[in-house]
Amino acid sequence: MTTLTPAAASDRTGVSIDTLRYYEREGLIGPVRRSVGGRRQYTEDDVFWIGLVTCFRDAGLGIADLRGFVAILRAEHPPQERVAFLRERRAALEQRVAALGRAMQVLDEKITYYS
Amino acid sequence: MTTLTPAAASDRTGVSIDTLRYYEREGLIGPVRRSVGGRRQYTEDDVFWIGLVTCFRDAGLGIADLRGFVAILRAEHPPQERVAFLRERRAALEQRVAALGRAMQVLDEKITYYS
DNA sequence: CTCGAATCTGGAGCGCGCTCCAGGTCAAGA
DNA sequence: TCTTGACCTGGAGCGCGCTCCAGATTCGAG
Numbered sequence A, B: 001m002t003t004l005t006p007a008a009a010s011d012r013t014g015v016s017i018d019t020l021r022y023y024e025r026e027g028l029i030g031p032v033r034r035s036v037g038g039r040r041q042y043t044e045d046d047v048f049w050i051g052l053v054t055c056f057r058d059a060g061l062g063i064a065d066l067r068g069f070v071a072i073l074r075a076e077h078p079p080q081e082r083v084a085f086l087r088e089r090r091a092a093l094e095q096r097v098a099a100l101g102r103a104m105q106v107l108d109e110k111i112t113y114y115s
Numbered sequence C: 001c002t003c004g005a006a007t008c009t010g011g012a013g014c015g016c017g018c019t020c021c022a023g024g025t026c027a028a029g030a
Numbered sequence D: 001t002c003t004t005g006a007c008c009t010g011g012a013g014c015g016c017g018c019t020c021c022a023g024a025t026t027c028g029a030g
Helices: A006-013 A017-025 A044-058 A063-074 A079-114 B006-013 B017-025 B044-058 B063-074 B079-114
Strands: none
Touching: A006 A017, A006 A044, A017 A044, A044 A063, A044 B079, A063 A079, A079 B044, A079 B079, B006 B017, B006 B044, B017 B044, B044 B063, B063 B079
16 A cells, blocks of 8 residues: 655645644544654545544634544444534534624625725 | 723623733724723723624634734725725635635534434 | 665744733722 | 722733754665
8 A cells, every 4th residue: 555755745735744743643643654664654544634634723623622523533432422523513613604704794894884 | 981991891892801901902902091090991982892803803813913904994094905905804704714614514424424 | 885865752942812920009988 | 097909010821733953763866
């Protein structure tokens, strides 16, 4: 199976090498397989997962939130517990969207006013 | 004209007294009028403005962003410059909404999967 | 085999956005 | 007048999310 060096994984994901190691330390990704010499070998699955993490980070979730997300998806949990957790997270995101909507409305008012 | 003490302004806005003073130091609000003895006296206008700041903070804008916002609205700028700035800010917020949408979609997929 | 680039680890440093603290001032009630 | 509590200032401290650094190790090209 073909794997990626840290530099390649960084290029593919747009996440810095330092941050990749940080995420791994924090348990958000991996643990990533190592070569005999101890170098990291990122798989396609790793890259995909990093993409998910990035997606949630971009959406404003904190490291702790993501740790929770990882925990729920990785460990064995009854489906209903997972669904409950996921719905809760979704609701939180909706709150954020609402906050953004309010701010955009204020901007729109100002834009109208100055136009 | 009736004014509010720091404690009252904090109650009304939901922003801590420390944070109100911090915002003032950073130029996001005020400068707030003072009593003879040097205590702050918040006006209704101040409270309203604090509401705006809070709205944008909740939407995820940084202190520096808000300083820019304040500068554009307070100082004399040609309307078209203000509008350009406001539109730019609005576009940034749309980006954030899009990021949230992507994250919510991922959650929805997982929810569907586990349901 | 040698050299240089890439990677490793542990830990320090940094910018942000507050939050807290010490030490002093002001103001309203008993 | 005295006390008590809210408020003042300047500055330190903190949690987050990286980011950078030193010093050692590994690996591929020549």
